[in-house]
Amino acid sequence: MLLRPPLARTTTSRFFNVRLTHQYAPGLLQGRRPVVGSSYGPPNLNVRLRRQIHIPSYLLPPVIFSGLLVALYIWKSFIMVSLQNKIIYAPYLPPTARFEKISDWQKKLSGIEWRELHMRSIDGTDLALAVASVSSEPEEVTHDGVSHHVYILYLQGNASSLPPRLPDHSWILKRVQMEFKDRYSECGKVRFTQVGLSYRGYWTSAGRPTEIGINQDAIAAMQWISQLHDNTYDARDEGGQHKVKPIFIIWGQSIGAGFATNLAASGVMPAHLEPAALILETPFLSIKDMLETIYPEKWLPYKYLHPFLRNHLDSYKNLGTIAEQRKERGLRPPQIFILEAGRDEVVPPRHAEELRKRCSELNLPVETKVVPKAFHSDAMVGRVHVAEFIMKQTAKVIRADY
Structure with a gap:
């Protein structure tokens, strides 16, 4: 008698945009975090990391200072208009x-x-x-x-x-x-x-x-x-x-x-x-x-x-x-x-x-x-x-x- 293989179900990790099948990552059923590149998954997983803005540390102070100036500029304008009387x-x-x-x-x-x-x-x-x-x-x-x-x-x-x-x-x-x-x-x-x-x-x-x-x-x-x-x-x-x-x-x-x-x-x-x-x-x-x-x-x-x-x-x-x-x-x-x-x-x-x-x-x-x-x-x-x-x-x- 020919047995049907189990249906593959997919899930999405809350830490990475990784689409895995339970067939290849059974550890997900127990709530364990999949290890990318380990023996639990195939070698060609579709792994997409979310993009993040990265500011070099030496640029951080001037960026913060400029942001504060812009906020102050807008705030002073708002005060001048709203409290003009x-x-x-x-x-x-x-x-x-x-x-x-x-x-x-x-x-x-x-x-x-x-x-x-x-x-x-x-x-x-x-x-x-x-x-x-x-x-x-x-x-x-x-x-x-x-x-x-x-x-x-x-x-x-x-x-x-x-x-x-x-x-x-x-x-x-x-x-x-x-x-x-x-x-x-x-x-x-x-x-x-x-x-x-x-x-x-x-x-x-x-x-x-x-x-x-x-x-x-x-x-x-x-x-x-x-x-x-x-x-x-x-x-x-x-x-x-x-x-x-x-x-x-x-x-x-x-x-x-x-x-x-x-x-x-x-x-x-x-x-x-x-x-x-x-x-x-x-x-x-x-x-x-x-x-x-x-x-x-x-x-x-x-x-x-x-x-x-x-x-x-x-x-x-x-x-x-x-x-x-x-x-x-x-x-x-x-x-x-x-x-x-x-x-x-x-x-x-x-x-x-x-x-x-x-x-x-x-x-x-x-x-x-x-x-x-x-x-x-x-x-x-x-x-x-x-x-x-x-x-x-x-x-x-x-x-x-x-």
């Missing part, structure tokens, strides 16, 4: 910024009375304001006989809060109050009100700062000023216009200058509250340009991250929009005043110069002043220039109305 806006500096009180600075306010008021932003966020008002006739406290009312909306820089800035602003209001009547008596009685806006997340305002959110805050502050004027002066002429004409000036410092041009270019201004002037204190061209300024090295990733920016503050572009809108509506262009710090350690002089050239190209009247030896946060050493500009621009608008 934390980097740009610093309402927590100094640590006491959110706990400041106007009363803490009372002795340095030149007798100007400031009030902390609150309002709602477009999205309902609670915002704080610092408001003060003076008359061109110091002894007069009523609104009787006022011909024009100047409103100055102040948009601060990226750090600290409003109270520490009030002494300089009080000095400006006091100078305007004491000198405007003597120098521009033909303009009649004029009232000046400054409204300092505390962005969301700053001082006693709620929320977290973002460019979109602060743009809404600035629009809400402008609407608040418009409502304040309507509530204060009811009398209107035959054309339905206020007999007391408002003069609107937007003043922005550092990133506030970017928000000032954002607001002026937004196209949401009421007809009676189109800005007559913009005061740009230590301005920059845009966040993109600031990235290239702070990190000029080509090998650093930051300057290449502008496509991922959520904050732009592009004053260069905004000036073009402002000029185009005014031309289309047949309105006088706003007067631009650039206050530059002579030793600015943050924004290089090139930015102010390019903004000045941009204004000239767009036929926007522009005036610049440089405060010698002043650093970025010290431009208010030249506060006299701001006071002079406010008085001069107010008189210019009043004369044009007459």
Whole structure:
């Protein structure tokens, strides 16, 4: 009787890609590891070893170091993009910024009375304001006989809060109050009100700062000023216009200058509250340009991250929009005043110069002043220039109305 040979079964070793038959490697049935090239298997086994990457030992340190550099490059880029709001806006500096009180600075306010008021932003966020008002006739406290009312909306820089800035602003209001009547008596009685806006997340305002959110805050502050004027002066002429004409000036410092041009270019201004002037204190061209300024090295990733920016503050572009809108509506262009710090350690002089050239190209009247030896946060050493500009621009608008 002819016996059939046993069927050959195959298995795969977990250590080598070796296909063996149990006929030639019976040891596998007992779980023993086959010995390649031994008497347990045929001499021509199909043995395929898995490929492995082999790095010579002398190359290992530079490879590891290069890998760490690449990982750090990617990590820093990720941090810059994901935490850009934390980097740009610093309402927590100094640590006491959110706990400041106007009363803490009372002795340095030149007798100007400031009030902390609150309002709602477009999205309902609670915002704080610092408001003060003076008359061109110091002894007069009523609104009787006022011909024009100047409103100055102040948009601060990226750090600290409003109270520490009030002494300089009080000095400006006091100078305007004491000198405007003597120098521009033909303009009649004029009232000046400054409204300092505390962005969301700053001082006693709620929320977290973002460019979109602060743009809404600035629009809400402008609407608040418009409502304040309507509530204060009811009398209107035959054309339905206020007999007391408002003069609107937007003043922005550092990133506030970017928000000032954002607001002026937004196209949401009421007809009676189109800005007559913009005061740009230590301005920059845009966040993109600031990235290239702070990190000029080509090998650093930051300057290449502008496509991922959520904050732009592009004053260069905004000036073009402002000029185009005014031309289309047949309105006088706003007067631009650039206050530059002579030793600015943050924004290089090139930015102010390019903004000045941009204004000239767009036929926007522009005036610049440089405060010698002043650093970025010290431009208010030249506060006299701001006071002079406010008085001069107010008189210019009043004369044009007459």
